[in-house]
Amino acid sequence: MKEPDADVAHRVPPGQTLTTKWPVLTYGLTPRVDLRRWTFRCFGAVERELTWTWEEFLKLPRVTVRSDIHCVTRWSKLDNEWEGVPARVIIEQARPKPGTAFVLQHADPDYTTNTAFADLLDDDVVLAIRHNGNDLEPDHGGPMRLVLPKLYFWKSSKWLRAFEFLDVNPPGFWEQNGYHMHADPWTEERYSDQETRAMQQMRAEAARRLRERS
Numbered sequence: 001m002k003e004p005d006a007d008v009a010h011r012v013p014p015g016q017t018l019t020t021k022w023p024v025l026t027y028g029l030t031p032r033v034d035l036r037r038w039t040f041r042c043f044g045a046v047e048r049e050l051t052w053t054w055e056e057f058l059k060l061p062r063v064t065v066r067s068d069i070h071c072v073t074r075w076s077k078l079d080n081e082w083e084g085v086p087a088r089v090i091i092e093q094a095r096p097k098p099g100t101a102f103v104l105q106h107a108d109p110d111y112t113t114n115t116a117f118a119d120l121l122d123d124d125v126v127l128a129i130r131h132n133g134n135d136l137e138p139d140h141g142g143p144m145r146l147v148l149p150k151l152y153f154w155k156s157s158k159w160l161r162a163f164e165f166l167d168v169n170p171p172g173f174w175e176q177n178g179y180h181m182h183a184d185p186w187t188e189e190r191y192s193d194q195e196t197r198a199m200q201q202m203r204a205e206a207a208r209r210l211r212e213r214s
């Protein structure tokens, strides 16, 4: 860890320290993935539910983007090069219904995190399979993880398996355990007690509706 040089200081959000290492942060164990059974799925409020096998997923158009990682545990890692399928490509194929405002990411093993639909549409949001020229290591989410660089990194699911399109905003795993619904590192949206009253009501309402549905 070191103090950022002046030329990159503007890229380091408040309360963060730079690292050149890449820590592994997983709740639980790295899942073992069988690529013959792996699928990625879009479901919920979509015109058609879609499922890609690994072979099909590899045929989707890919881009290479460069971005910075900001973890809520206060480390940041600059200049990561990610190769992956733009989230927008996936969303265009799934065609979310009007009124879709949120996406719940479902990942192995039993990890979820909620995101505003609009936050997935940025050019640098990718379903990544490679990092700095190498296949993504299992500990870092291989074979595929989301990268959503403008939010704290817990909003980037490793071992991503599905997008659920929703008109409500249910809290995901960390969001049910004290962390913020939105997670903007520039305004330090770290903890749920910093949420607006409206957002806290929305989280309670959405959690209740999802419980009723299941």
Ligand SMILES: Nc1nc2c(c(=O)[nH]1)N[C@H]1C(S)=C(S)[C@@H](COP(=O)(O)O)O[C@H]1N2
Pocket (backbone or CB within 6 Å): 022, 023, 024, 025, 026, 027, 028, 071, 072, 107, 108, 109, 111, 139, 140, 141, 153, 154, 155, 156, 157, 158, 159, 160
């Ligand atoms: N499936 C899954 N995705 C996850 C996590 C997890 O525990 N399980 N941890 C999150 C957290 S808190 C962070 S900071 C990043 C860490 O990614 P890394 O281990 O590649 O640094 O992954 C996020 N995505």
Ligand SMILES: [Mo]
Pocket (backbone or CB within 6 Å): 025, 071, 072, 073, 153, 154
């Ligand atoms: Mo994290």
